[in-house]
Amino acid sequence: ERYFDRTSDLSGKSVLITAGPTYEKIDPVRFIGNYSSGKMGYALAEECASRGANVTLVSGPVALSAKSSNINVVSVESAREMLDECQKVFPTSDISIMCAAVADYAPANPSDHKIKREKQDVPTITLVKNPDIAATLGKEKRPEQVLVGFALETDNEAVNASEKLTRKNLDMIVLNSLRDKGACFGTDTNKVSIIRSDKSRTDFPLKDKSEVAGDIIDEILKILGKV
Ligand code: CTP
Ligand code: CA
Numbered sequence: 711e712r713y714f715d716r717t718s719d720l721s722g723k724s725v726l727i728t729a730g731p732t733y734e735k736i737d738p739v740r741f742i743g744n745y746s747s748g749k750m751g752y753a754l755a756e757e758c759a760s761r762g763a764n765v766t767l768v769s770g771p772v773a774l775s776a777k778s779s780n781i782n783v784v785s786v787e788s789a790r791e792m793l794d795e796c797q798k799v800f801p802t803s804d805i806s807i808m809c810a811a812v813a814d815y816a817p818a819n820p821s822d823h824k825i826k827r828e829k830q831d832v833p834t835i836t837l838v839k840n841p842d843i844a845a846t847l848g849k850e851k852r853p854e855q856v857l858v859g860f861a862l863e864t865d866n867e868a869v870n871a872s873e874k875l876t877r878k879n880l881d882m883i884v885l886n887s888l889r890d891k892g893a894c895f896g897t898d899t900n901k902v903s904i905i906r907s908d909k910s911r912t913d914f915p916l917k918d919k920s921e922v923a924g925d926i927i928d929e930i931l932k933i934l935g936k937v
Contacts, residue, residue: 714927714928714931716760716761716924717760717761717762718761718762719761719762719931720758720761720762720763720805720927720931721761721762721763722762723758723762723763723764723804723805724763724764724765724766724799724802724803724804724805725755725758725763725764725765725766725803725804725805725806725807726765726766726768726796726799726800726803726805726806726807727751727754727755727758727765727766727767727768727806727807727809728751728767728768728769728770728792728796728807728808728809728810728812728843729748729750729751729752729754729755729767729768729769729770729772729809729810730746730747730748730751730769730770730771730772730774730810730811731743731744731745731746731748731770731771731772731810731811731813732770732786732787732788732789732792732810732811732812732813732840733770733771733787733788733813734788734789734813734815734816734817734840735787735788735816735817735820736817736820736821736825736835737820737821737822737823737824737825738821738822738823738824739824740825742813742815742816742817743771743813744811744813745811745895745896746770746772746810746811746895747772747773747774747895747896748769748770748772748773748774749774749896749897749898749919750809750860750900750919750922750923751767751769751807751809751810752767752769752772752774752776753919753920753922753923754807754809754923754926754927755767755776755778755781756776756777756778756781756920756923757920757923757924757926757927758805758927759776759778759779759780759781760778761927762780763780763805764780764782765778765780765781765782766781766782766784766799766803767781767782767783767784768784768786768792768795768796768799768810769783769784769785769786769810770786770787770792770810770811771785771787788813788816788840789812789813789816789840789841789843790816790840790841792810792812792843793841793843793846796843796847797846797847797850800847800850801850803855804854804855804856804934805855805856805858805930805934806847806855806856806857806858807858807926807930808843808844808847808857808858808859808860809860810843811862812840812842812843813840814839814840815837815838815839815840816837816838816840817835817836817837817838818836818837818838819836842878844857844859844878844880845877845878845879848878848879848880849879851879856881856882856930856933856934857878857879857880857881858880858881858882858883858884858926858930859874859875859878859880859882859883859884860883860884860885860886861874861883861884861885861886862886862888863885863886863887863888864887864888864889865889867885867887867889867903868885868903868905868911871883871885871903871905872905872909875905875907880907881906881907881933882904882905882906882907882929882930882933883904883905884902884903884904884926885902885903885904885905886900886901886902887901887903890916897919898918898919899916899917899918899919900916900917900919900922901914901915901916901917902914902922902925902926904925904926904929906929906933912929
């Protein structure tokens with residue numbers, strides 16, 4: 711059963727999506743990163759574009775490219791750059807989906823020169839906290855804007871995800887459990903649960919990431935219909 715006309719139900723809407731990992735520089739040849747492939751964020755971008763939206767995809771370093779001409783890819787490397795690009799477009803975005811795996815910390819003093827092995831003992835990398843992009847946008851959010859986050863958890867999944875939804879002022883959070891087979895890094899499938907701001911929860915079966923994207927957009931449209 712389909713409640714949505716998936717060919718045009720986002721026409722006229724502007725959508726901001728973050729995707730992929732961030733890279734935090736240690737020196738000119740090294741970084742702190744993570745295993746995010748960007749596939750879920752790119753699938754969301756294609757789904758939104760195919761339903762008529764204008765999409766800005768702020769993407770960390772990934773091995774993917776956007777197919778639809780309605781997707782404007784803004785490539786960034788660090789969390790700081792990702793936040794700056796998001797803040798440029800957030801005020802005019804109807805829907806914002808924070809799908810990126812943002813590094814929580816960055817090296818405090820990245821070296822301008824390659825760190826040499828023989829010249830020193832084992833180096834210590836001092837870290838500083840990165841900005842929380844979702845929480846920053848959550849503070850700037852207007853009532854008619856919808857802000858969606860993701861949570862990748864290994865334990866206490868629903869409790870942790872609900873807590874993030876509240877702390878970041880999200881309207882919805884998409885929960886992935888790393889305990890689910892077929893829902894890990896780099897795969898083409900995902901198994902998600904959706905938790906809304908009223909704490910209601912819907913569990914979806916394992917599906918292709920493009921189909922998961924369709925389910926997520928349907929849920930966002932239900933929220934948009936209420937505001
Ligand atoms: N997020 C973000 N900026 C950050 C960290 C996270 O925008 N610096 C977003 C992610 O894109 C995701 C949501 O916040 O939509 C939850 O990310 P997650 O890493 O699970 O949350 P954290 O608050 O960093 O908590 P944790 O300690 O579990 O990593
Ligand atoms: Ca984190």
